[in-house]
Amino acid sequence: MTFHLNAFLMGVGHHEAAWRHPRTTATDVLDVAHFQNLGRIAERGKLDSIFFADGLAAGPRIERNTLTIFEPITLLSAIAAVTDRVGLIATASTSYNEPFNLARKFASLDHISGGRAGWNIVTSANAEEAFNFGLDARPEHAKRYERAGEFVDVALALWDSWEDDAIVLDEEAGRFADPTKVHAIDHEGERFRVRGPLNSPRSVQGRPLLVQAGSSEAGKEFAAQHAEAVFTAQRTVEEGVAFYRDLKSRLAKYGRAEHDLKVLPGLVPFIAETQEAARALEQEFTDLISPDYALRQLSTLLGVDLTEHALDAPLPPLPSESQIEGGKSRFTLVKELAENEQLTVRELIGKLGGGRGHRTFAGTPEQVADELQTWFEAGAADGFNIMPPYLPGGLEDFVDQVVPILQERGLFRTDYESSTLRGHYGLGHAENRHTAHPVAVGA
């Protein structure tokens, strides 16, 4: 058994102060060549995929960091042009797009990349985003997921609207495509009315790999129904195993098997020759965190104004998850972290600086490999979402120092065995509803 590796890439690194550290070049955040280089490094390591998150508002990041300068699909197309195998996953919102446009864009990326497109489906939890799309507040959590469900239904129907062999290219007869193999979708739903077909023939993978990252009840149910890979933040092996079992146990009722969905917990690795050096490196980054920026970011995350709060005091009492309309699972993760470890605000900020709630691990390449193996063998993961704290160095160290150890241990591929993203994740060809063989109810 081998596992999967995704590189979650963000600016010059996940650590919020990464751009200030001597190991990065701050201007790289604006340089497409930097991102193309990251794609090449990931491919050198035979990683399954790279991933760019997104948000549709500048938000409070303006002063201290700007994480989402490039729209991810546009960026990944430029990276597709300089890579051959690595998968290309982009976040896109179901709340602030039209399904026809988004289905088209992912079909385009899949055509352009030769079958390497993936969609991280988000419902856009941030109120700042709502203000850019004519709303006075973010839509409620439940409403967002309702829209996401119908949105995905429409997108899936559009991606199936051209059968795999609809393009005929019969030059003699002057027959470009076979219209009997191209289908209107005639979707008439609560939120969308879309006639179709898509204005793009079936792409290499049929449709992008579907990825999801919300861990609320609604998020987990959505993932169980639709997702093929799940990014998740888990802080201990025990929590990881519980989440893994929980999610996998929900698949059967949608007619899906356990191997149809890959669970990928996040890890922010600080890598150095000795554990001491790795910890010192992490501390260098922690020391660069700006407390006033971190307080503002924490306030947004928790829905409580902490900007005047004393840094060395514990957190004030927090609301319960049910009162939160934003990212519910992230809220609960941070709340539990602060309460269980009895952290002061300053300590909490330090813990969050690297991965905004994801697990940070400082160690030697061997120790990082051990960690991943432990989680994998404990049944907490099908693979990992590697979040380098600084870039490109943090990705290079992982690829050049950790990946070879994983390969030696037989835990990770030594070369690509597939040309598509779905193939890397061990998923079969996406069946088209118009030509699929009958399957069990609910599949």
Add this chain to the structure above:
Amino acid sequence: MTFHLNAFLMGVGHHEAAWRHPRTTATDVLDVAHFQNLGRIAERGKLDSIFFADGLAAGPRIERNTLTIFEPITLLSAIAAVTDRVGLIATASTSYNEPFNLARKFASLDHISGGRAGWNIVTSANAEEAFNFGLDARPEHAKRYERAGEFVDVALALWDSWEDDAIVLDEEAGRFADPTKVHAIDHEGERFRVRGPLNSPRSVQGRPLLVQAGSSEAGKEFAAQHAEAVFTAQRTVEEGVAFYRDLKSRLAKYGRAEHDLKVLPGLVPFIAETQEAARALEQEFTDLISPDYALRQLSTLLGVDLTEHALDAPLPPLPSESQIEGGKSRFTLVKELAENEQLTVRELIGKLGGGRGHRTFAGTPEQVADELQTWFEAGAADGFNIMPPYLPGGLEDFVDQVVPILQERGLFRTDYESSTLRGHYGLGHAENRHTAHPVAVGA
């Protein structure tokens, strides 16, 4: 004085039967390498730009041709990765996008390409498109232009929301950007409410080059107010001069100078060593047109069902332009062509096959150069929208055989003198409203 050249690229050529001709490879319509190659050829010819049109419905093209497989911004990003100088213009709709998302995408393409992005602003005249976005019919012509006007206002405000020097990158002070140079836009209009700022700093050009192609009254007024380049279909020098004068005369009331807007009539060139050979080549393509497909396309264009109409009879009486809700100027152009030249339906289809209303010209490289020079010197054009009937050969012949003649005559640049699309078209830096010097009212 020199002129400008845009290559308008479509699949394996503008001629609807191009994919059936031995000079093309039909599978190229699905191959990003083909489109990247076209970008490189255009750059070899020092062309100002390449352009991809778009439509948001498969429409009646399924059986005979598929012209818009790739979403243009995504495609141009992959072309940006393999070119350095040529401008990259994409059609995008104001009727079926959100201004925040589209402004972001063009900002991304401008960052990624180093200042080469251009936006051909369309209002989506086709009813088939409306059905993919929850509507029962296309919005009225006037309503579409009202929305387009507000859409462009919002996009321009978003592109100005970051001042040119808002990014500070002061690593010592931990100051990524200067928040006093990043502005909310607080747009509250009839159709859009957008708070801003954009989630992307000011791009190389400040904003994309704005292009427009509608020639109805509303279209011309919109162009005079916003466009920096206009693609237009004109069949004679006299009509070209009249259109050119008409459009330029509208600029003053918006505080703009004549050189602020470049007029680019379309030309579909069939190029060969002799005029006879060029005409024979054109005839080869005409002979490949499928009449039943052409009748359906003509029906859509004219809003009259011609699918049962006799091919060798003249057109039936047509409605007036005011009764048309689709592309008004294209309707009138085709109507006048058919009536003035007393064409049968078959003859009209032949004339339209190459360029859907644009002027087709068959001749030697010298003759094509003469034609362009005549139009330019008569005051009908600031440059040309070259629409190769087949690809890549039709573009290669133009670049390798016609461009050198234009260069010898001093009509076209022998090398790029700028690194940006705005620069190629002789337009100055796009001023930011927050830092611009006071200018005349209306500017």
